[in-house]
Amino acid sequence: MYFHPSTPLLPIDDQSTPRVSNHLSSVWHCQNKSTTPIPNMATRFPPRFTSLLHHTSYPTISPLRLALSASGKTIVISGGGTGIGSSIATSFARAGASNIGIFGRNETSLVTSAAAVRTVALESTKVAYTVADQVDAVATNAAFETLAKELGPIDVFIANAAYLPTPAPAATQDPAAQADFWRAFEVNVKGLQHACSAFLANAGERPMLINVSAGFVHLPTAAQVPGLGAYVASKAAADRYVQALAKEREELHVVSVHPGRVQTEMAARRGVKAPDDGEYADKM
Amino acid sequence: MSAVSLPADFMVWLASAEAAFLKGRYVWTNWDVGEILARKEEISANPNLLTMMLQGLTTEW
Numbered sequence: 205m206y207f208h209p210s211t212p213l214l215p216i217d218d219q220s221t222p223r224v225s226n227h228l229s230s231v232w233h234c235q236n237k238s239t240t241p242i243p244n245m246a247t248r249f250p251p252r253f254t255s256l257l258h259h260t261s262y263p264t265i266s267p268l269r270l271a272l273s274a275s276g277k278t279i280v281i282s283g284g285g286t287g288i289g290s291s292i293a294t295s296f297a298r299a300g301a302s303n304i305g306i307f308g309r310n311e312t313s314l315v316t317s318a319a320a321v322r323t324v325a326l327e328s329t330k331v332a333y334t335v336a337d338q339v340d341a342v343a344t345n346a347a348f349e350t351l352a353k354e355l356g357p358i359d360v361f362i363a364n365a366a367y368l369p370t371p372a373p374a375a376t377q378d379p380a381a382q383a384d385f386w387r388a389f390e391v392n393v394k395g396l397q398h399a400c401s402a403f404l405a406n407a408g409e410r411p412m413l414i415n416v417s418a419g420f421v422h423l424p425t426a427a428q429v430p431g432l433g434a435y436v437a438s439k440a441a442a443d444r445y446v447q448a449l450a451k452e453r454e455e456l457h458v459v460s461v462h463p464g465r466v467q468t469e470m471a472a473r474r475g476v477k478a479p480d481d482g483e484y485a486d487k488m
Numbered sequence: 489m490s491a492v493s494l495p496a497d498f499m500v501w502l503a504s505a506e507a508a509f510l511k512g513r514y515v516w517t518n519w520d521v522g523e524i525l526a527r528k529e530e531i532s533a534n535p536n537l538l539t540m541m542l543q544g545l546t547t548e549w
């Protein structure tokens with residue numbers, strides 16, 4: 205199942221992402237200096253911490269690498285029925301995770317996703333799904349209790365579910381757009397609190413929370429995209445929320461991650477080209 | 489645009505022991521893991537690196 209000895213540890217530069225110079229990589233971090241040249245848009249994205257950038261998987265992060273084995277771990281993913289969440293579940297299955305649980309609102313998607321995970325999982329891996337809308341605290345708690353009962357204490361929770369509103373002006377007075385604005389906060393902040401609380405009540409001894417964020421939350425105003433105010437504001441709140449959790453729960457390993465610009469169904473329906481993912485687009 | 493395989497596989501790395509030093513940080517999946525690992529000491533030595541905060545402050549925690 206695992207390959208190891210021949211796996212190159214150095215990544216292969218993928219064809220679509222030419223190596224950029226160190227000069228450009230330093231530009232991003234030095235933009236507060238007035239003498240810094242302004243890079244054009246092509247060199248601005250994605251903001252880089254490393255000179256080499258990727259747009260597809262590569263050997264160093266291959267789930268088949270022995271050092272990345274998830275054997276013995278119980279993983280739960282919100283919004284695991286579609287898009288990035290479903291693919292994350294599949295990757296953990298390939299990494300040999302002992303238990304994988306997904307939840308979301310749409311049972312049909314969850315059934316399809318769980319079946320796909322099953323096809324690449326080890327015979328011994330347990331795969332479970334449960335239907336829950338994370339805006340509903342009772343349902344979310346019940347989902348985590350059900351998954352923990354079936355799979356055991358949860359080691360890693362990947363908070364992936366999100367809601368991307370229809371783009372609207374930040375100062376909109378249209379009642380429907382304002383309701384949609386608030387919907388982003390309900391799912392991305394209130395729902396996140398429900399899910400994280402339920403996770404911690406059903407977690408193993410060394411819990412890990414991976415917060416699937418949106419890079420917009422830390423990019424400068426110049427890099428923002430008009431119309432995404434509700435989404436960005438809610439995702440920024442979500443990041444501060446997980447930092448609050450990290451402060452209060454020393455044993456909790458919290459890390460936030462920008463998933464990249466992946467064209468998911470959620471984004472496509474909104475006509476947005478720089479999305480994150482979540483299953484909340486399904487019925488909206 | 490990125491293929492969905494990038495965030496999917498990156499999460500597995502992020503959950504592995506290799507990425508334990510990124511506790512509390514914020515990362516992008518596009519960044520090269522080999523280079524991030526090469527900067528492990530630099531990151532661990534600077535608690536404010538790869539975190540969200542106001543730039544230009546001199547006080548450090």
